[in-house]
Every structure is written in C-alpha cells, then in structure tokens.
Amino acid sequence: MTLARDFVPSRIKTSDPLHEPRMLTEAEREVFRVRSRNARRAKDTASLSNHDVTHLVNKPTFDPALLMPQQARNGLTTLSLFSGGGGLDLGFDRAGFVHTGSWELLDDAASTLRRARPDWAVFGGEAGDVRGVDWRQYKGNIAVMHGGPPCQPFSNAGKQRGASDPRDMWPEFVRAVLAVKPEVFVAENVAALATARFTDYVATTIMSPLSSQYTIHQVKLQAYEFGVPQARRRVFFVGFLSARQGAKWAPPVPKFQRNTDLGNLPVVVGARQALGLQPIGFDDVSPTIRSGLSGPRFTTSILSSVSAQRRYEALQIWPNGVAIDRQAAARFAAKNGHFRLSVADVALLQGFPEWWTFEGATYMKLGQIGNSVVPPVAYEVAGSVAASFK
Numbered sequence: 001m002t003l004a005r006d007f008v009p010s011r012i013k014t015s016d017p018l019h020e021p022r023m024l025t026e027a028e029r030e031v032f033r034v035r036s037r038n039a040r041r042a043k044d045t046a047s048l049s050n051h052d053v054t055h056l057v058n059k060p061t062f063d064p065a066l067l068m069p070q071q072a073r074n075g076l077t078t079l080s081l082f083s084g085g086g087g088l089d090l091g092f093d094r095a096g097f098v099h100t101g102s103w104e105l106l107d108d109a110a111s112t113l114r115r116a117r118p119d120w121a122v123f124g125g126e127a128g129d130v131r132g133v134d135w136r137q138y139k140g141n142i143a144v145m146h147g148g149p150p151c152q153p154f155s156n157a158g159k160q161r162g163a164s165d166p167r168d169m170w171p172e173f174v175r176a177v178l179a180v181k182p183e184v185f186v187a188e189n190v191a192a193l194a195t196a197r198f199t200d201y202v203a204t205t206i207m208s209p210l211s212s213q214y215t216i217h218q219v220k221l222q223a224y225e226f227g228v229p230q231a232r233r234r235v236f237f238v239g240f241l242s243a244r245q246g247a248k249w250a251p252p253v254p255k256f257q258r259n260t261d262l263g264n265l266p267v268v269v270g271a272r273q274a275l276g277l278q279p280i281g282f283d284d285v286s287p288t289i290r291s292g293l294s295g296p297r298f299t300t301s302i303l304s305s306v307s308a309q310r311r312y313e314a315l316q317i318w319p320n321g322v323a324i325d326r327q328a329a330a331r332f333a334a335k336n337g338h339f340r341l342s343v344a345d346v347a348l349l350q351g352f353p354e355w356w357t358f359e360g361a362t363y364m365k366l367g368q369i370g371n372s373v374v375p376p377v378a379y380e381v382a383g384s385v386a387a388s389f390k
C-alpha cells in the first residue's frame with residue numbers, strides 16, 4: 001500500500017511568476033530550513049569578525065567593455081522581448097542599434113534595465129508580459145526584433161518538456177515576428193534546442209510558421225571564442241525578411257581560442273586572471289554559469305554540473321553561496337578555503353562590464369546574469385546583422 005504524501009507549500013516569497021517550486025513534505029522542508037539557518041549563522045558570524053578575512057578584495061583585470069567598443073548609432077531600430085537583465089539589449093546597444101522597447105515579466109529585471117538605461121522604454125511585470133501585447137502598433141517600423149524565450153523547457157538541467165511546458169514562449173515570439181514583420185529577427189536559446197530531441201519542435205513551432213517569409217539561419221556560438229572567460233554554447237536563430245540580405249549574412253567568426261588548437265588566435269583570459277586572483281599554476285575558462293532562477297529552489301549557487309564542480313575545484317573557486325559584493329565575499333571563508341565569488345565577479349565572468357549592475361535579491365541578480373546572453377557574443381551577432389544591411 002502506498003501512503004499519500006502530505007505536501008506543504010513553500011513559505012518563501014518569490015518575485016518570479018514562472019517559478020515552479022518543489023513539492024515537499026513538512027519533514028523535507030525542515031531539512032532545507034535547518035541547512036539555510038546553519039548557512040546564515042555561519043555567514044553572520046563570519047561577517048561580524050574582522051580576523052575572518054580570508055582573501056583580499058580582488059581587483060579584476062578583465063574589462064568586457066573593451067570587447068564591445070561603442071559603435072556610432074546606425075539608425076536601425078530594435079524591439080527586445082524576454083529582455084531579462086539585458087545581455088542582448090546591451091550587445092545591440094553597444095553595436096549602435098537604436099532601442100525602441102524592452103518587455104520583461106520580472107519586475108527586478110525591468111528595474112535593472114531602467115537603472116542602466118533610464119532613457120529606454122522598458123515594460124516590466126504585468127505590463128511587460130508579451131502575452132498581452134498587440135504588436136501591430138510596431139508593424140513596419142522595426143529593423144531587428146530580438147529575444148531569448150525562456151530556456152527551461154529545453155535545458156539539459158530541466159525536464160525538457162518542450163511545448164508541453166507552460167513556460168514555453170516560442171509561440172509568443174513567433175506571434176510577435178508575424179505581427180511586426182521586422183527586417184531581421186534574432187532569437188537565442190540553450191544549445192539543447194538544436195539537438196535531435198527537439199527537431200520536431202523546431203520544425204513545427206519555429207520553422208513552419210516563419211520560413212515561408214524569412215530566410216532562417218541557425219548558428220551555435222561559444223562564449224570564450226569571443227573573449228569571455230566562460231564555456232557557454234548557445235544557439236542563435238537569425239531570420240531575414242529579404243532573401244538577398246539573408247544570403248549575404250555571415251555569422252560571427254571566433255576571435256579567441258581556449259588553448260592553442262585554433263592556430264594563431266589569441267588565447268582567452270582565464271577566470272582566475274580575469275578576476276585578479278593570485279596565480280596558482282593553473283587557469284582556464286569558468287564552466288557554464290547556471291541561473292539562480294533555473295531550478296525548483298532559488299539559489300545563490302552558479303554550479304551547473306558535476307564536471308563543472310571539478311573545474312571549479314581545479315580553479316580553486318567556490319561556486320556556491322555567491323556573496324552580495326566583494327567585501328562580503330572576502331569576509332566569508334568558503335568551506336574548502338577556495339575563492340568565494342561575489343555577484344560582480346559572476347557578472348564579469350558572464351561578460352557584463354562593472355557599470356551594468358543588477359537589481360533584486362542576490363539569487364535574483366544571479367538569475368538575471370545566468371539567464372543572459374553573454375553581451376560580447378550579443379555584440380558580435382548584432383555587428384554581423386548590421387553588416388548585412390550595408
């Protein structure tokens with residue numbers, strides 16, 4: 001005989017309307033509560049004591065803004081859907097495009113965009129929900145529509161429910177493209193979307209409604225090949241209303257390599273060097289940074305897999321309990337003595353310049369960072385699209 005399990009709802013408030021919390025019993029919840037209480041106590045004790053400083057406040061040597069020199073305005077307008085903390089928005093902005101509007105469901109992410117670019121039209125929360133927008137008002141006025149529909153329905157880290165996941169927003173992106181008819185669209189997602197598992201999904205949901213009007217390219221890009229010290233491969237769908245323009249488009253070409261296998265390209269900076277940490281005789285790019293919003297439990301860990309854990313160990317970087325800032329990180333020793341990251345460090349490993357800051361609680365900032373397109377990659381894609389207009 002199986003006993004019915006008595007699930008109790010989580011008491012933790014969330015500002016993410018798409019959050020799917022775990023179904024847990026009271027006893028299971030208590031295990032997590034005890035764990036969080038102990039972690040909080042350890043953190044409070046560490047921050048009260050002056051002699052617990054474990055490492056000096058690090059001074060990064062890497063400036064992602066240098067990978068994306070500001071281009072002169074090119075007169076090409078953009079609409080941004082699912083804007084998150086602004087990875088794609090920032091890349092297109094630095095490449096010279098003219099921002100028309102951003103739509104984003106999370107209030108905190110919309111606040112990030114408003115704070116970074118007070119002159120932008122940013123629709124957030126209920127007003128930012130793309131499901132309620134009549135896009136026809138933009139018809140004929142937009143050069144590029146871009147967006148990263150939520151990747152949870154396809155991510156290897158999730159249940160890969162695809163179209164049956166209520167968070168699947170690809171149909172909304174397609175609806176917007178068909179209503180606005182931008183000259184170009186750019187959509188980004190996890191590389192898993194381009195695997196055999198989702199071939200039918202891509203054919204039915206993306207190609208079938210769009211390919212009669214758009215010439216569509218699919219390209220996978222790797223973050224470290226564009227100078228950012230992180231291994232992160234993502235797929236981009238780039239569609240052109242003009243077949244001629246679509247035939248002219250060339251995807252971004254790698255500028256860096258991770259080791260010396262690509263001939264003469266410069267080797268990308270390692271995570272330790274980028275963050276300004278002491279040399280330990282080993283350096284490498286960081287593993288893929290996971291979003292603090294991606295699992296059933298919000299987290300201040302950026303750890304994505306067991307192999308990632310091994311690489312962090314070799315790098316002597318602690319990927320859990322990311323601190324709110326560098327001062328707090330320096331005061332709070334990681335269990336194994338490795339370097340504790342701060343939100344600013346994680347943002348840097350994701351290719352955001354220091355002056356692009358994030359709003360919300362720590363997990364929410366990490367969520368926006370881990371969800372984002374690496375801005376220097378967005379910049380390269382934007383540059384390649386700009387070139388196709390010439």
Ligand SMILES: C[S@@+](CC[C@H](N)C(=O)[O-])C[C@H]1O[C@@H](n2cnc3c(N)ncnc32)[C@H](O)[C@@H]1O
Pocket residue numbers: 018081082083084085086087088089103104105106109128129130131147148149150151169368371372373374
């Ligand atoms: C993968 S993230 C996009 C990241 C962004 N492209 C960047 O580069 O930073 C997907 C975003 O879509 C947002 N989102 C999900 N459903 C939405 C909806 N119905 N309307 C607007 N935004 C939505 C999520 O809150 C999340 O921030």
